[in-house]
Every structure is written in C-alpha cells, then in structure tokens.
Amino acid sequence: MRQHKLALCKDHYLEWVPEQVERFIKKYEMFTREEKILVAVSGGKDSLALWDILTRLGYQADGMYIGLGIDGGIGYSDESHRLTEEFARKHNLKLHVVDMAQEYGLPIPVLAEVSHRGKGKPCAVCGLAKRHEMNRIARDLGYDVLVTGHNLDDEAAVLFGNTLIWEGEYLLRQGPVLPARDGLARKVKPLCRFYEREMAAYSIARGIEYIYEECPFAEGSQSIYYKELLNQLETARPGAKLTFYLRFLEARKNGNLFVEKSAAAAHLHACPKCGQPTSTDDFCSFCRLIEKTTVSAGGLPGERGN
Ligand code: Q46
Ligand code: ZN
Secondary structure, three states, X not given: OHHHOOOOOHHHHHHHHHHHHHHHHHHOOXXXXXXXXXXXXXXXXXXXXXXXXXHHOOOEEEEEEEEOOOOOOOOHHHHHXXXXXXXXXXXXXXXXXXXXXXXXXXXXXXXXXXXXXXXOOOHHHHHHHHHHHHHHHHHHOOOOEEEOOOOHXXXXXXXXXXXXXXXXXXXXXXXXXXXXEOOEOEEEOXXXXXXXXXXXXXHHHHOOOOOOOOOHHHOOOHHHHHHHHHHHHHHHOOOHHHHHHHHHXXXXXXXXXXXXXXXXXXXXXXXXXXXXXXXXXXOOHHHHXXXXXXXXXXXXXXXXXO
C-alpha cells in the first residue's frame, strides 16, 4: 500500500483491516456495540467484507438485500442474491430480503422505463428505490443505524463530481456519517477510508465469494469516468485520493468550506525589511528565505568570491 508506505502479509492484513475499521467507527462516532445495525448488502466485495468485519468485531449487524430484478444477460441480480444468501447461511447471520418485483410488482428496469425517468438508464430510479427501501426496513424493524459499504474510490468520485460543479448543498452533507433526521435513519460508511483495491484484497484473502461483475448499467457512468481520472492521479501521486477526501472532511469540520478567511487577513502587518504585508510578527516569508539562503551561501551572490 504505497499510500500508507506499508506492506503486510496476508495474516497481518486480515488483522489490520478490521482494526482500522474499528478505529474509524470510534473516530467518527458511527455506532456502538449496543446498537442494532442494518448492513445494506449487494453481494459485491465491499458490502460482504463490511458485514464480515462488523460481525468479527462483535457488532450486532443484520443484512439487507434488495432484489432489483436486473439481468443484463449475466443474471446479475440472481447471482448477487445467491452469493449474499450463501454468505449469510455460512456465517449464521440474519438477512432481510426485499424483492422489488414481488413488493411493488415491477423490477427496477421496467419501473424506470414506465416512469420515463433517467434518460434510458435505470440508475436514478434504482438509487431512489434503494434509499427508500433501506429506510423503510430500518424504520419498520427498529434498527438504529444503516450501514453501507461505500469505499474511498466511491466517496472520492462523488466528491470530485460535486466539486466540479460546486454543489454546495451536497458538499456540506457528504461524509462518513449522515445523522438521523425527519424519520430517516442515521447512515454511516465505515469503509470510506479504504481504497477499492484494499477491499478487494481483503475479500480475496478472507475467501469471501462475491460477485465480480458490476451491475451492467454501471458501464459508461459518470462515476466510473471520475474513478478512472482519480486513478490516473493516484498512479502519479500515491495517496492523492485519500488526501483529497480527508482534507475535504477536515475543511468541512473546521468550517473552512466556502468561508473566506477574513480573520487571517485582518492580522496582516508590514514586514520590517521590505514593507510588504505578512501574517508573522517577523520578516515576511520571502525575506526570511533570502536571509537563509544568503547566510548558507556565505553572503549575497554578488559578494561571492570577493
Ligand atoms: S444504480 Fe444503476 Fe447501480 Fe442500480 S442500475 Fe445498477 S448501476 S445497481 S450502484
Ligand atoms: Zn414514500
């Protein structure tokens, strides 16, 4: 893991990931061991790994799977459902299943088509339905918190998209914890600081069977394009993705997002040497730089050799 300057063997990696998750749960005050947790499980590596980790850490975490009715020529929903059931059975965990077609009469692609929403892609309708159903189950069955497997790549892509068009409202709400409000359950993302490949590595090392295929409708999506761009950046500058996300969280926490730093500007005064404004009591940064370089070079360039 170049971004952490850390290399671990399989056994230590399988210890390290849950330890980190526990640390993030505490740091962001996500939930306690007394609370009832509902994990949204899709059959993919992130959500299954998350469910695995939370139960290993001793949290009371039940799963919830939503049957979207997406086939895409690969039996996407059937296969992800099968793998989720398999995981629950193997680990003796409680799984709630909501099948959209059974519950509302229509699978997601048809629901999207007949409602004429989303320009030929069912994703807008799908996202809406998933949010709605997760909230419904959490509320009706008395869960304290809803947990999703969004990883750093997901979060950085959303952040990048929102930043490109300065979506202030969304930026102010994005984060590892979305508090409960107006009948909506608290939502948390314990994997938000893990790279996608870290979660893939965890699932493989742990022997979790998950669905490798993405949803067929994900192809060509904006979020995949942003992920590719961020991966290019990450290759050139390891850690860039994590820094992008963490600095954002920090800025938001400190109230520095979209707030002009007028306070710092108010404390400017003239540098005793050059007279330009500086925020330190001493010489300005430029004068200090020149002083330092001339001292270490043994005088000003013109004086050298005299
Ligand atoms: S929104 Fe769209 Fe996803 Fe729903 S239709 Fe598939 S790609 S699953 S995260
Ligand atoms: Zn409603």
